[in-house]
Amino acid sequence: MANAEAFDAIIIGGGPAGLAAGIALARHQLKVLLLEKHGLPRDKPCGEGIMPTGVALLDQLGVTNHLNNAELRPFQGISYFGPDGNMARADFREGVGLGIRRLELSRALYARACEIPDLEVRTRCTARLMDSDNMQVSVAVANRIAIAPLVIVADGLHSPIRRQLQLQERPGSYERWGARQHFEIPPWSSDVEVYFSDGLEAYVTPSGPCRVGVAFLWHRDRIKIKGGQALIPELLAQFPELERRLQECATSSSMAAIGPLQQRVVRRIRDGVVFLGDAGGYLDAITGEGISLALEGALCLEKTVVPVLKRHRTRPGEVVKVSELRQFERKTARSLRRYYRLTGIVLKLSCRPNWSRRVVRALHDNPVVFQHLLSANMGLVAPWRLSPTALWRFGWSLIWG
Ligand SMILES: Cc1cc2nc3c(=O)[nH]c(=O)nc-3n(C[C@H](O)[C@H](O)[C@H](O)COP(=O)(O)OP(=O)(O)OC[C@H]3O[C@@H](n4cnc5c(N)ncnc54)[C@H](O)[C@@H]3O)c2cc1C
Secondary structure (H helix, E strand, O other): OOOOEEOOEEEEOOOHHHHHHHHHHHOOOOOEEEEOOOOOOOOOOOOOEEOHHHHHHHHHOOOHHHOOHHHEEEEOEEEEEOOOOOEEEEEOOOOOEEEEOHHHHHHHHHHHHHOOOOEEEEOOOOEEEEEEOOOOEEEEEOOEEEEEOOEEEOOOOOOHHHHHOOOEOOOOOOOEEEEEEEEOOOOOOOEEEEEEEOOEEEEEEEEEOOEEEEEEEEEOOOOOOOOHHHHHHHHHOOOHHHHHHHOOOOEOOOOEEEOOOOEOEOOOEEOOEEEOHHHHOEOOOOOOOHHHHHHHHHHHHHHHOHHHHHHHOOOOOOOOOHHHHHHHHHHHHHHHHHHHHHHHHHHHHHOOHHHHHHHHHHHHHOHHHHHHHHHHHOOOOOOOOOOHHHHHHHHHHHHHO
């Protein structure tokens, strides 16, 4: 294509998935163009809790050195509060998680991206996929055209490109929404706290020496709220203890909401195109795994896609074929299956208050099981790999406790 700028890969979207993918590819001397339609760093509704595995991935990407300690707070584990006020908690076996203000995560990823000479980041640039044929994928960037053998689509939950390529599946069965706001108060817990109510949860994540982020996730078909400016007070009112604690605190961000969260995708690869992060389909934020999954997917590109793109340098004018992306697909599918399975179970519990009550009580009585499930959620152990005694005790508390 005459006058088109040529790259080894083009990335659409400068969220955690896109920036991490840019870093992972360009540090192997591939020429990468990343397009983000807004400015960077960029805020977004998020619970802001990064699990220990995600923290390790940030380190592998070289992002940790760019983080400002005043904008984050380590957390040791997770505390669950059942609808009846019962509480269960467990530490992570694998180290600490990090509560990182979303703006700070974006800033650190962007700073790391800017260090890599082969990665060009263009902000305030809305990309439009023009065409993908056997030759190249072309992307319209402002008034110019960029081409590459592969486009990585990381344009977020409601991915316009997924719709453009008709890869959006019918809506799923959950109509869940999320919202968040930050409050100026020294964190009172070293955990991420999760409060369950009927069809609604509140997540309190420490994200600085004098700040907590409160995120809410709710089933829109079960919780009737007016929304607008009253949204956060309305949601908070469902958790009187939390409301009391926060009522005198100043807020340090504006309210932000997003939904529906469940987004299904027909497939995540096609000739010349890979979907990454939320753009590749999403179930729910209830297990706090979205950022870690996005980073893991990006790092997986290093082993599976970098060699493919290097080979394509010797075959100019040829798009990366689905068959060359299969290894990436297989490797990431394992983590995604785990995410969908465990998140699906917790989601079912979230709309059955009787069961969530029982589960929180059983986890309280069996902290070893709770700790094991936290590791399983991060894909570090199989959920069922528990001693028969622990399983039997947990089952007993669940049924009779
Ligand atoms: C309420 C809530 C709480 C959550 N809590 C947690 C949590 O505690 N822990 C966790 O790990 N995850 C959590 N998540 C999930 C996490 O926020 C997402 O998984 C993560 O942001 C996915 O990153 P992404 O890069 O795929 O998408 P995004 O962060 O949405 O980035 C997509 C980017 O693409 C850009 N873009 C879109 N279209 C174009 C275009 N045409 N051209 C150029 N750029 C474009 C957008 O501007 C945006 O910057 C939560 C989500 C919600 C909604």
